[in-house]
Amino acid sequence: MGNFLTGIRVLAMEQILAGPFGSMLLGDLGAEIIKIEPPGGEISRHQAGPSYKGESNYYLAFNRNKKSIVLDLKTKSGKQAFYDLVKISDIVWDNHRAGAMKRLGADYDTLKKINPKIICCNITGWGMTGPYKDYTSYDLMAQAVAGILSVTGEPGGPPIKPGPSIADIAGATFGTIGVLAALAARERTGEGQKIEINLLDGAMAMLCFHYTWYFISGENPIPVGSGHINTVPLGAYKAKDGWVALGPCWPRITRVIGQEWMIDDPRFSTGDARLKNRTEVNQIVSDGFSKFSSADLIELLRAEDIACAPVNTLDKAAVDPQIVNNNMVITLPHPLGGEIKLVGQPIKAPDRIDEKKFTAPPTLGQHTDAVLSELLHYSGDKIKALKEEEVANTEKREERLHKKL
Numbered sequence: 001m002g003n004f005l006t007g008i009r010v011l012a013m014e015q016i017l018a019g020p021f022g023s024m025l026l027g028d029l030g031a032e033i034i035k036i037e038p039p040g041g042e043i044s045r046h047q048a049g050p051s052y053k054g055e056s057n058y059y060l061a062f063n064r065n066k067k068s069i070v071l072d073l074k075t076k077s078g079k080q081a082f083y084d085l086v087k088i089s090d091i092v093w094d095n096h097r098a099g100a101m102k103r104l105g106a107d108y109d110t111l112k113k114i115n116p117k118i119i120c121c122n123i124t125g126w127g128m129t130g131p132y133k134d135y136t137s138y139d140l141m142a143q144a145v146a147g148i149l150s151v152t153g154e155p156g157g158p159p160i161k162p163g164p165s166i167a168d169i170a171g172a173t174f175g176t177i178g179v180l181a182a183l184a185a186r187e188r189t190g191e192g193q194k195i196e197i198n199l200l201d202g203a204m205a206m207l208c209f210h211y212t213w214y215f216i217s218g219e220n221p222i223p224v225g226s227g228h229i230n231t232v233p234l235g236a237y238k239a240k241d242g243w244v245a246l247g248p249c250w251p252r253i254t255r256v257i258g259q260e261w262m263i264d265d266p267r268f269s270t271g272d273a274r275l276k277n278r279t280e281v282n283q284i285v286s287d288g289f290s291k292f293s294s295a296d297l298i299e300l301l302r303a304e305d306i307a308c309a310p311v312n313t314l315d316k317a318a319v320d321p322q323i324v325n326n327n328m329v330i331t332l333p334h335p336l337g338g339e340i341k342l343v344g345q346p347i348k349a350p351d352r353i354d355e356k357k358f359t360a361p362p363t364l365g366q367h368t369d370a371v372l373s374e375l376l377h378y379s380g381d382k383i384k385a386l387k388e389e390e391v392a393n394t395e396k397r398e399e400r401l402h403k404k405l
Helices: 018-028 057-061 076-087 108-114 139-146 166-189 199-205 208-217 252-256 260-264 271-276 278-289 294-303 321-325 368-375 380-404
Strands: 009-013 032-037 067-070 091-094 119-124 193-198 235-238 243-246 308-310 329-333 339-343
Touching: 009 018, 009 076, 018 032, 018 091, 018 119, 018 166, 032 076, 057 339, 067 368, 076 108, 076 368, 076 380, 091 166, 108 119, 119 166, 139 166, 139 199, 166 193, 166 199, 193 199, 235 278, 243 294, 252 260, 252 294, 271 278, 294 308, 368 380
Parallel strands: 009 032, 009 091, 032 067, 091 119, 119 193
Antiparallel strands: 235 243, 243 308, 329 339
């Protein structure tokens, strides 16, 4: 039995995070992902930080289950090879800024003339229209404008970026959903589709209940650390030897910490009262937690059927028994030799998704010859000429850049 997207071919013209993460999801679901990179490779290959045999950790995180080919779309032969691939592909996926694909001659209006069934998904920072469309954008900018930074961190503290790249991942996920919907529609209509996603919209969607708070009350939600704007107590509280995350727990938490008197105290007896007296509630819970080890505390909380968990650092999370059970750390053989560990696939479908067949992120241009010869039936001489034109164009570009400097 094939995977969900077996037989679907995606041309991924992507860089950094939002594009690569989304196409990786499609690849995990069985699509053939052909990652089209410019000479020198996409930006994330050159990120600072730890690397595996020269392959950056950042690039490795988002690029499994793909083929890498090098094409220079600013050359005649490179653009023609791209168009030839469009003829036999289902999706063109990119995360370039507004207008970039049109300048490359790779926008939907151009490509649908080549393949009327093509689906194009473009992920930008701000959107294809509007006052910000030409501005440079990254995850942080989208989070800032949407308001995520304003509600993250401790009360009274500076704006804080969440650890994960929320806007990038949201954009990638919504893009994937859009593509899957377009594929379903194409089954009925036979027509392709243009999907437009941007990081700002994705970031704002992540704040849906914060915005309803504001729309109804007229008040800006404030940062509450690890807590929740609607529920107190909730968040991470310190035990004797570590931190414990606490979920919705009222009034059972009062029995755990021996403070049942709080139930009838008008300062704490209702949800709205506890929100008004958030600081006092959190202090009482913190004092109660400080008397227990984290292991004992978790045992007591679970006996009351209260949602709780240890606050893991990544070294502990990677060996957490539930994470191990869920197979969320996978090991793949790497084309440069040895093995690499990656975060696994959260969509579980054992009859369709076989993680044993996953492939490691490709080296730059690893599949150029195979794709051009096997899919497009290019001869060895034609491939050689294409590469020579790429080299010549790269040298001319570097000369122009050197003159400007």
